[in-house]
Amino acid sequence: MNAGGPRVRMSAIVRRFGSVTALDGASLELLPGEVHGVLGENGAGKTTLLNVLGGMLPADAGTVEIDGMPVRLATPRDAWRHGIGMVHQHFKLVSPLTVLENLALGYRVRGHGMRLPLEAVRRRVSALQERTGLRVELRRTVAELGVGARQRVEILKALLREPEVLVLDEPTAVLAPAETRALFELLRSLAAGGRAVALVAHKLDEVLAVADRVTVLRSGRTVHTARREETDADALVRAMVGDAAATSRAASGAAVGSARLAQLRPPMPGRVPDPSAPTATGSPPPADVVAALEGVSVRRRSGGRGDASSGLLAGESPPALQDVSLDVRRGEVVGIAGVEGNGQRELALVLAGRLAPDEGRARVPARTGFIPQDRTTEGLALDLDLTDNVALAFHDAPSSRGAGGWVGWMPWATLRVATADLIARYDVRATGPGDRARALSGGNQQKLVVGRELRVSGDLLVAENPTRGLDVGATRFVHEELRRFVGRRDGPAPGVVLISSDLDEVLALSTWLFVMAGGRLIEAPDERRSREGVGALMLGAAP
Amino acid sequence: MRDGPGDRAPLGGRPRAPRARRIAPLLTAAGAVTLTALAASLALAVGGHDPGRVASALIGGAFGSPEILLSVTLVRSVPLILTGLAVVLAFRAGVWNIGAEGQVDAGAIAGTTVGLHAGGLPPLLLVPAVLVAAALGGLGWALVPALMRLRLGVGEVITTILMNFVALNLAAYMVRGPLQEGRGVFPQTDAIADAARLGVMVPGTRLHWGFAIAVILAVGVSVLLHRTRTGFRIRAVGTAPLAAAISGRIDADGVAFRTFLASGALAGVAGGVEVAGVTFALYEGLSPGWGYTAIAVALLAGLSPLGVLATGILFGALEGGAGAMQRVASVPAAWVGVVQALVILAVLALDRVRRHGLGALTVPSAVVVAPAQGDGSVG
Numbered sequence: 001m002n003a004g005g006p007r008v009r010m011s012a013i014v015r016r017f018g019s020v021t022a023l024d025g026a027s028l029e030l031l032p033g034e035v036h037g038v039l040g041e042n043g044a045g046k047t048t049l050l051n052v053l054g055g056m057l058p059a060d061a062g063t064v065e066i067d068g069m070p071v072r073l074a075t076p077r078d079a080w081r082h083g084i085g086m087v088h089q090h091f092k093l094v095s096p097l098t099v100l101e102n103l104a105l106g107y108r109v110r111g112h113g114m115r116l117p118l119e120a121v122r123r124r125v126s127a128l129q130e131r132t133g134l135r136v137e138l139r140r141t142v143a144e145l146g147v148g149a150r151q152r153v154e155i156l157k158a159l160l161r162e163p164e165v166l167v168l169d170e171p172t173a174v175l176a177p178a179e180t181r182a183l184f185e186l187l188r189s190l191a192a193g194g195r196a197v198a199l200v201a202h203k204l205d206e207v208l209a210v211a212d213r214v215t216v217l218r219s220g221r222t223v224h225t226a227r228r229e230e231t232d233a234d235a236l237v238r239a240m241v242g243d244a245a246a247t248s249r250a251a252s253g254a255a256v257g258s259a260r261l262a263q264l265r266p267p268m269p270g271r272v273p274d275p276s277a278p279t280a281t282g283s284p285p286p287a288d289v290v291a292a293l294e295g296v297s298v299r300r301r302s303g304g305r306g307d308a309s310s311g312l313l314a315g316e317s318p319p320a321l322q323d324v325s326l327d328v329r330r331g332e333v334v335g336i337a338g339v340e341g342n343g344q345r346e347l348a349l350v351l352a353g354r355l356a357p358d359e360g361r362a363r364v365p366a367r368t369g370f371i372p373q374d375r376t377t378e379g380l381a382l383d384l385d386l387t388d389n390v391a392l393a394f395h396d397a398p399s400s401r402g403a404g405g406w407v408g409w410m411p412w413a414t415l416r417v418a419t420a421d422l423i424a425r426y427d428v429r430a431t432g433p434g435d436r437a438r439a440l441s442g443g444n445q446q447k448l449v450v451g452r453e454l455r456v457s458g459d460l461l462v463a464e465n466p467t468r469g470l471d472v473g474a475t476r477f478v479h480e481e482l483r484r485f486v487g488r489r490d491g492p493a494p495g496v497v498l499i500s501s502d503l504d505e506v507l508a509l510s511t512w513l514f515v516m517a518g519g520r521l522i523e524a525p526d527e528r529r530s531r532e533g534v535g536a537l538m539l540g541a542a543p
Numbered sequence: 544m545r546d547g548p549g550d551r552a553p554l555g556g557r558p559r560a561p562r563a564r565r566i567a568p569l570l571t572a573a574g575a576v577t578l579t580a581l582a583a584s585l586a587l588a589v590g591g592h593d594p595g596r597v598a599s600a601l602i603g604g605a606f607g608s609p610e611i612l613l614s615v616t617l618v619r620s621v622p623l624i625l626t627g628l629a630v631v632l633a634f635r636a637g638v639w640n641i642g643a644e645g646q647v648d649a650g651a652i653a654g655t656t657v658g659l660h661a662g663g664l665p666p667l668l669l670v671p672a673v674l675v676a677a678a679l680g681g682l683g684w685a686l687v688p689a690l691m692r693l694r695l696g697v698g699e700v701i702t703t704i705l706m707n708f709v710a711l712n713l714a715a716y717m718v719r720g721p722l723q724e725g726r727g728v729f730p731q732t733d734a735i736a737d738a739a740r741l742g743v744m745v746p747g748t749r750l751h752w753g754f755a756i757a758v759i760l761a762v763g764v765s766v767l768l769h770r771t772r773t774g775f776r777i778r779a780v781g782t783a784p785l786a787a788a789i790s791g792r793i794d795a796d797g798v799a800f801r802t803f804l805a806s807g808a809l810a811g812v813a814g815g816v817e818v819a820g821v822t823f824a825l826y827e828g829l830s831p832g833w834g835y836t837a838i839a840v841a842l843l844a845g846l847s848p849l850g851v852l853a854t855g856i857l858f859g860a861l862e863g864g865a866g867a868m869q870r871v872a873s874v875p876a877a878w879v880g881v882v883q884a885l886v887i888l889a890v891l892a893l894d895r896v897r898r899h900g901l902g903a904l905t906v907p908s909a910v911v912v913a914p915a916q917g918d919g920s921v922g
Contacts, residue, residue, distance in 0.1 A: 354789060372789050379790055381783030388779070392791040395775050408772045449790075 005068055007032045007196045008053065008084075008165055013062035015048055015220075022048040023059070024220035030165060030196040035187050037211030038200045041240055041501070041535075045220040046200045050167050053198070054086035055079035066165075085163030087154045087171055095143040099136050099153050100125070103160060121160070128159055132186055148179045155186070165196045172201055184210040204233055216240055234532070241503055241531035290459040290495040291328040291351060291368075296360035297321055298346040320346040322519040323360070328460060331493035333486055335510025336521070337503055337534050343519040344464070344499045348372075351497050352462040369393075369457030371449055373465040375442070379449040382438040386430060386448065387412070389437050390419045393456040418455070426451035426481075443474035450478055454485050461485060462497045467505060475505075482509060503531050503538075568845030571897055572854070575843060575889035582885050587874070597872040604867025605860035614749040618821065620859025622647070622830070624757040625813035626837035627844065627851040628764050629681075633806035634846055635768060636799050637781040642688060642703025643810040644834025645710030646681035650811025652717055653680025654818050655825040658735030659722065666738040673739050674756075674815045681811015682804050684710060689803040693796055699803070707834065715827050722825060731826035741820040751820035757855070760809065764848035777802050810834060831862075839887045842894075858883065 008030040015023040023045045030036050040046045051057040053064065055073040063070055066082045073079050079086065093102050104121040125138065134152045142150060151171060158166060168187075172180045187197050187210060201207050207214060214231060216224035216239040224231075224239035298321035321343045328334050328351070338344050349355035350362050352370035372378035380389050394415065419433040426447045430440055437445060446466070453461060463482065467475040486496045499516075500506050506513065513524040515537040524534055584594035605616045626643045633640035654677035661669055688702035717723075718730045725733055741751045768774035779787040780798045787793040813833065818825060840858050844850030861883065865876035 354792065370790070377783070377785045379786060381779055381786045383782045384778065388775070391775060392779060392786065395772050395779075395791060395793075409770055410772055410775050412770075 006030060006065075007067060008198075009063075009065040009068075010049070010053060011063050011065075013049060013052055013064075014060045015045075015052060015057060016060055022220055023052070023062075025062070025222075026217060026220055027222045028053075028198070028215055029225070030198055031213070032164075032196050033191055033194050034212040035191045035197045035199060035210050037207035037214040038198060038217065039204065039207055039214060039236060039240055040217035041503070044217040044240070046217055047169055048220075049217065050086070050169050050198065050200060053079065053084060053165075054167055055084070056086075080161060080163075083162075083164035085158035085161055085166050087151070087158050087166070087168040091150050091154055093142045093150060093153060093157075096141060098139055098141050099145070100138040102142055102153060103138075103157055107160070124160060125156060128156060132156075132159065132189070133182075134159075134186065151179075151183075155183075159190075163195070165198070166190060167198045169200045171199065172203065172206055180206065204236060208233065208236075233536075237532055237535045241535045288330045289327045290330055291326075291364045291497075292362075293324055293326045293350065293357075294361045294363075296324045296350055296357040296362055298343075298350060298355065299358050319358075320519055321350070321357070324519075324521045325360075326351075326514075326521060328495040328497055330459070330495055331486060332511040333482070333496045333498055333509050334512050334514065335506040336497065336499045336514045336516055337506045337524075338499075338501065338516035338538055342516040344501075344516045345373075347516065347521070348462055348464040348497070348499050351460070365459045367456060367458040369453035369455075369461040371453050371461070371463040371466045373468060375445050375449050380437045380445055383436060385434050385436050386423065386428075386440075387416050387419045387433040389448065390422060390433075390452050391415050393452050394418070422448065422451040422455065427477075443470050446470055446474060447477065450481055454481060457485070457494060459492070459494050460497070461494060462499070464499045465501060466498070467500075467502065479505070479509060503534055507531065507534065567897060568847065568850070571845060571890060571893045572843050572850070574893050575886055576857075578889040578893070579882060579885040582889075583882050586881075592872060592874055597868060597874050600871035600874075601861070601864035601868045603871070604864035606864075607867075610748060611863070613745055615863035616856065616860045617750050617754055618859075619862045620856040621751075621753045621757050621820065622813045622817050622833045623836060623840050623858050624761060624851055624855030625816060626810050626833045627840035627855050628757075628760055628848055629806045629809035629813070630837045630841035631844065631846050631848050631851055632764055632768075632777075632802060632809060634841060635781045636777045636802035636806075637784060638689075638692075638799050638803045638806065639698075639700045640685065640688075640703050640803060640806050641700055641838070642685065642706050642807070642834065643813075643837050644830060644832060645703070645707035646684045646807045646810035647814040647817075647830045647834050648707075648710035648714045649684035650677035650681040650814030651818050651825055651829050652714055652722075652814075653677050653683075653811065654815030655722065655732055655735060658739035658819065659732060662736035662738065664738060666740075666742075669736065669738045670741060670819060673735070673819050674812055677811045677815020677818075678808040679811065681814065682808040684811070685804050685807025689800050689807075692803070693800045714825065714829065718825055718827055724824075729826075732824045734823045735818065739819060740823055741816065749821075753816035753820035756812070756816060758852065760812070761848050761852050764809075768848065810837075836883055839883050839890075842890045843886055 006029040008028070010026070010028045013023050013026045013028075014021070026045055026049050028036075028038070028049060038046050038050065048057060052059045053073065055076040055078045058074050064073055065071065066084075071078070071082050073082070073084075076086070094105065097105075100118060100122055101116065103125055104116040104118055107117060107121055122138065129135065134156055136145070136149050136152050136156065142153065145153070155168075155171075166187075171183060184206075187199065191197050191212070199207070199211065208228065211228055213225065213227050214236060215222055216236060218240060224236070226235070297319050300320045324343075324347060326334065336344060336347065346355065348370070350357050351364055351368070353362075353364045353366070353368050354370065356362070376382060381392065391410065395410065416433050422428065423430055423433065428440070428447045428451070429444045437448070440448070450466065453463075461482075466482070467478050470478065482496060482498065486494060488494060498506060498509055507529065513529060513534065515522045515524055515534060517538060522537060524537055528534060528537060580598075584598075587594045587597055604611070606612050626647060629643045629646070630640065654673045657676040658669070658673045661672060664672065684706060685703075688697075688699045688706055691697040691702050692699045715730070718732055722732045724731055741753050741756075744750045744752045744755060766774075768778060776787070776791070776793050776798050779791055780793060780795045780802075784795045784799075787798075788795045814830070817829065822829065836858055840851055840854045843854040843857075861879045865879040868874050868878070869876045
């Protein structure tokens, strides 16, 4: 024991997933008696870092010390043994069981053998509830509980083991404001009792409200650690999105984009249709508008049937997309930034013609290219070959051999040639059109998807996080192809909608910049066209 | 296993997969047969039988002469090929139809009903009428689980299995009630009209035209899957439903639903063909479990429709030779069921090894159960 030292010290933690480096030498110190906020953009490595601490993911390199002693955290059990309790972003509860049974799971008491020590756990939970004020009916099944109550169960489950360190991954994402306040009071009281509490949150103001210290991660590294009173929202946003030096390093790519944008941007202001303008419903849109949304709303879906929008929340939660209006014009890239889960998914599906809005009108071209965010499940059929995968986009296209309906032969000869052409043109590293998509690396898979969707696009292409998980070279390739596509000269130029949680990408490519927050689309004014400005909008600041 | 990468239609037009991938399912099938033979020989030897003698009795009973081959093995292979095709079609669409058995019964009931009551028609009309009725019967039997999957999201594995028992008992009721023979003695129907019967295909044998129907349908399913737009959609939905919906803009639920019904229709035809070609009447227990054996037939074929022709004949030979095996080598005919089960296990194991390497066969590491810290600290 080293009294006064940090309870947890993680240093130089490295963790890779295949070719992606999620943590690249990250560090984190948790002091006894503090609430520690962990901030960062999507993919900065926050959840990965905490999962390393919770024993869910072993680190590839780096050390973890608890009370000054190096420890090995290979399994959640190791973490428990060292007094680390974890509350996960996605609940790990058994829904058909009662709350009490869930709490008793894995809780072994000597003399009980294989039976659940329900009575012993009930007594302990009651005492714990007295102390913490975490109210949940122990007899109800988890399936009957709302998300807030489920989270209280998760927290009770963690506290039941008397952890010295409590780690919470985005606990507020599913909570109503009052529940969030109650949770924060609890965290403060736990810290006052001498525990170390680590908390990941997307919302800056929440972290500032509860944390004693804050650590900021960016691209898998720890870039900033400060006491609450020594920092402010601006400093944290700068740290999250990159300081001045980092921005100038990335600027070479962005500058090319901006120069190009200057040519592309037509001299007409205002993309959101002006409600005062005399556009009677049903009147045809101006010729250069390739897609138009008018007051589009989409409810959250509870399951994955029919469409791909996933939603954990049903019922009382607000709609995924609220009253969104947007015109996409020829030769323009409409960039949409936002923190994941703010309606971008639904917006992408509506624009791509994959999802019908619940309210409002969506006018989109019949043949819209769509680069979905998950190439492995949505973009490609991994177990089919490359020709099959190209055919996905063309199987209903009319051909010389028959109409594109229910009957008809697949034009395999044409498709095989088209696939070989795509492979050559977009430098897809494959032995041939007969390769299975699974055999390709992630970057090459994405090149195939991008090439296919550019080919199928007539007037509109919707790209959703098109460079997620790609290395620098493949990212540059995708960006160049998008620019070339939108600047097409051999006919009427198409429009592109780029939806991305990567701020650099959106800033570099977009003619018009929007932010999705809480299901609403907000146009970013010119003075906000910076990482800091857009970052603040994404976190809920007023435009 | 679901995508059967190597079973491209051999009819040209479709790009051929690389050689290694084309022969992989063949290797799996050959390996599975070898493994099964080894395991079965071992078990027979332990039981005091001479594996060589048992094998020669079995082979002799299945392939001993051209007459045996045509009248026994091929005749028995017909329902296995047809139900095997039904399973292949469903599995390729990601529909786990375990209900071919009940769909056979439903098809047999419907086909028999038409064959009994439409005797006035000429054979050229009546035989197709029997088969169409059988197809509709199987389709109708698949409709219930298919609708439950489409509308309610109920998994089809359980519902199709349960529908099998309903069909079994429906057939038992029909042959004791509405369709019972005129004499009212045995639980079976009268013989169907002569004009409703499938003729003999090779004179002097019992091989009926149902075998030709099975071959034509196998080729048809192969062409459908690999050459047509509908077939492409089925394969895409079966292997990657989300990609089919998002990137292919395919109505994945609808494709699965329609393929489910088509699978039921194919199984129904199996029942109709058996009545019109072999038994000429419906009785209780018409199918000795073809709908279940069909799963082994389909898996061993790597879900290839043309492969089903081969594996259907192989399983037909097993059943055909079972009688001779029992007579000559005193091994109970039920042993064939053991062999069929061994084949399924071997195919599944080899397929997993082929995909994931030998490591796939190791036991998963133990699940984390309890925190050491909690031990004894409570109560």
